[in-house]
């Protein structure tokens with residue numbers, strides 16, 4: 001078992017610019033209703049590329065649930 005990392009978007013900080021959507025190598029992020037970004041936790045591998053490029057610092061990479 002290991003702790004899986006994944007990105008999490010702070011919706012209050014997100015300005016829906018779409019930068020993270022373009023940079024994610026796994027296409028794990030979508031803009032929901034043109035208002036905020038949402039990460040598909042089943043696709044995200046926690047690489048932090050989105051967090052590093054977000055101009056609003058709205059993305060945090062956290063330790064997610066344990067996976068086998």
Ligand code: SF4
Nearest residue numbers: 014015017018020054
């Ligand atoms: S890069 Fe940041 S501000 Fe832009 S859509 Fe993604 S989370 Fe939101």
Ligand code: SF4
Nearest residue numbers: 024044045047048050
């Ligand atoms: S941490 Fe990496 S895999 Fe996860 S959403 Fe961000 S860019 Fe995509």
